[in-house]
Amino acid sequence: MTGMQERPNNKIVLHGRKVVGGVAEGEALVTRDTISGWGGINEREGTVIERRHELRGVSFKDKILVFPGAKGSSGYSAYFHMTRLNGVNPKAMLFPKMTTKAALGAVVTHAPSMTDFDRDPLAVIETGDWVKVDADKGIVEVTKKAKG
Amino acid sequence: MKLTDAEQAMYDGRQGPAKQKAMDLLVRYGEALGAERLVETNNVAGAFNASTPSVRELVKKGFDAVYSELNLDSQDVVPIPKMAVNTCQLITGIDNDRWHIQGIPQELADQQKKAEKHFGALGINMFATCTPYQVGNVPVKGEHCAWMESSAVVYCNSVLGARTNTEGKESTGAAALTGRIPYWGYHIPENRRGNYLVEVDVEVDDIMDYGLLGYWLGEIVQEEVPVLTGKLRNPSLIKLKHFGAAAASSGGVEMYHVPGITPEARDVEEAVAGRKIVDRLRYGAAERKLAYERLNCADNRDVDFVMLGCPHNAIEQVARIALQLDGRKLSLKTQMWVHTPRALREVAERNGYVKMIEEAGGVVMSDTCPAISRYAPKGTKVIATDSAKQAHYLPAILNIPVWFGTVEECVEAGLTGKWNGRLK
Numbered sequence: 001m002t003g004m005q006e007r008p009n010n011k012i013v014l015h016g017r018k019v020v021g022g023v024a025e026g027e028a029l030v031t032r033d034t035i036s037g038w039g040g041i042n043e044r045e046g047t048v049i050e051r052r053h054e055l056r057g058v059s060f061k062d063k064i065l066v067f068p069g070a071k072g073s074s075g076y077s078a079y080f081h082m083t084r085l086n087g088v089n090p091k092a093m094l095f096p097k098m099t100t101k102a103a104l105g106a107v108v109t110h111a112p113s114m115t116d117f118d119r120d121p122l123a124v125i126e127t128g129d130w131v132k133v134d135a136d137k138g139i140v141e142v143t144k145k146a147k148g
Numbered sequence: 149m150k151l152t153d154a155e156q157a158m159y160d161g162r163q164g165p166a167k168q169k170a171m172d173l174l175v176r177y178g179e180a181l182g183a184e185r186l187v188e189t190n191n192v193a194g195a196f197n198a199s200t201p202s203v204r205e206l207v208k209k210g211f212d213a214v215y216s217e218l219n220l221d222s223q224d225v226v227p228i229p230k231m232a233v234n235t236c237q238l239i240t241g242i243d244n245d246r247w248h249i250q251g252i253p254q255e256l257a258d259q260q261k262k263a264e265k266h267f268g269a270l271g272i273n274m275f276a277t278c279t280p281y282q283v284g285n286v287p288v289k290g291e292h293c294a295w296m297e298s299s300a301v302v303y304c305n306s307v308l309g310a311r312t313n314t315e316g317k318e319s320t321g322a323a324a325l326t327g328r329i330p331y332w333g334y335h336i337p338e339n340r341r342g343n344y345l346v347e348v349d350v351e352v353d354d355i356m357d358y359g360l361l362g363y364w365l366g367e368i369v370q371e372e373v374p375v376l377t378g379k380l381r382n383p384s385l386i387k388l389k390h391f392g393a394a395a396a397s398s399g400g401v402e403m404y405h406v407p408g409i410t411p412e413a414r415d416v417e418e419a420v421a422g423r424k425i426v427d428r429l430r431y432g433a434a435e436r437k438l439a440y441e442r443l444n445c446a447d448n449r450d451v452d453f454v455m456l457g458c459p460h461n462a463i464e465q466v467a468r469i470a471l472q473l474d475g476r477k478l479s480l481k482t483q484m485w486v487h488t489p490r491a492l493r494e495v496a497e498r499n500g501y502v503k504m505i506e507e508a509g510g511v512v513m514s515d516t517c518p519a520i521s522r523y524a525p526k527g528t529k530v531i532a533t534d535s536a537k538q539a540h541y542l543p544a545i546l547n548i549p550v551w552f553g554t555v556e557e558c559v560e561a562g563l564t565g566k567w568n569g570r571l572k
Binding site: 017019020034039040043044049050051052069070071072073074075076077078081082085086097098099100101103104105106107108113116 | 173176177180181182195202217218221295296297298301313314315316317318319330332333370371396397399400442445519540541543544545
């Protein structure tokens with residue numbers, strides 16, 4: 001095995017770099033589409049609103065949001081900032097592609113966040129998996145949801 | 149992150165609590181990016197105005213509380229001193245003179261005017277446009293900036309050759325008080341080199357076609373740096389403004405090169421400068437059609453609102469609309485708002501363009517746009533626009549379907565109340 005540890009109890013561990021410190025755990029919400037803040041999310045409901053987005057209408061409130069990165073308007077951080085003020089922010093954010101939008105958005109959301117993973121989180125984590133993020137230690141522990 | 153003595157002094161609070169909070173945010177942000185240091189900037193373009201309903205509660209606590217929370221990410225309310233460096237306000241949610249036409253409650257318009265008075269006195273220059281480069285903020289090649297507004301950022305980097313990342317409300321708030329921003333991304337010369345080669349194989353000349361090309365390209369390259377060659381005809385401020393805005397909406401393009409035109413690429417070799425090419429793309433008739441179809445999401449041809457001027461129109465664009473409307477009347481069922489920076493609206497008035505548009509039944513707006521304000525004329529069911537950026541965002545923000553086409557097709561829709569646009 002390289003770069004990850006498969007455990008008999010269905011757990012996978014990823015290592016990465018801290019973006020925002022802290023510890024959080026919850027259900028994963030995974031998308032392969034990049035996310036716009038301004039014009040892409042509703043900051044009062046914590047939902048994705050972009051017209052052709054695979055998560056359109058889905059809420060990321062209290063979820064471990066796993067996504068490629070940010071796109072679009074510079075209002076990205078301000079809108080994720082407001083999801084925090086409105087109590088509908090994601091619990092943690094995991095994204096492989098670092099940009100200023102994604103970094104600042106994570107910082108002002110005050111949600112534990114990580115990047116620079118040893119394996120692609122989008123390939124490993126699926127929506128519904130249980131994910132523990134320890135950003136200070138740089139560890140993500142994924143418990144796959146039961147199949148069937 | 150390594151700080152200079154002056155930066156450390158701010159970080160330690162020796163320059164007062166606001167600069168301390170600003171440095172704290174810049175250090176958290178810089179470390180999140182993986183930046184090693186900060187860079188000095190004397191050109192900040194941000195969003196400071198309190199023009200949305202969601203900041204109402206903060207406004208009650210005073211404008212220091214608004215700036216502390218929204219521009220510095222500080223729960224502690226700190227007294228905000230004068231801006232340390234040149235700083236301007238980008239687009240806002242409200243036209244100060246035509247808020248009632250937007251449908252905005254007077255209380256919100258008053259809130260914005262109060263905010264402007266407060267922040268204006270602190271040195272935030274109230275350009276109130278998404279295109280500061282049209283009204284006097286034209287950074288020189290190589291100048292380090294801290295700009296928000298994705299369409300302005302891509303213009304600043306690509307067309308002007310100045311250096312900025314797409315900053316946010318909080319990082320520009322901190323930069324304005326400290327004159328610092330993380331040295332990362334497009335501040336670093338190597339990252340400005342192209343890594344996608346794009347051959348434009350179909351004539352791109354009209355504004356609409358620049359929008360289509362940008363919209364198609366942004367979705368593919370996301371935030372990478374394309375180098376465009378081929379049939380790009382008569383590039384200009386207006387066309388590159390539309391191209392960049394579209395590419396920064398469907399993707400996150402912050403920098404591109406057009407060899408022979410943009411300042412950091414005399415030729416393809418200089419644009420790439422040894423960087424590894426990720427992919428080679430071709431833009432032909434099929435790609436153009438795909439972008440057009442993606443931008444047009446309406447099916448009802450009865451148009452009740454025509455939105456022009458995103459990014460804010462240049463004076464030549466206002467003239468083009470005014471002259472097409474001159475002496476004619478908009479359909480009684482259709483409203484038309486033309487958006488241009490306040491400073492250019494002044495010119496449009498002197499030229500008589502405003503009168504021509506108003507006599508036809510249209511409105512010339514400044515300071516805002518429907519995507520930012522979230523206001524379209526009451527009861528709007530179908531929008532027509534010449535902007536790929538608005539066509540991308542309005543269906544999501546206002547939940548209203550959009551037709552996208554040329555300026556002429558949009559004006560025609562305003563006159564007849566019917567959409568007759570098609571890809572020629």
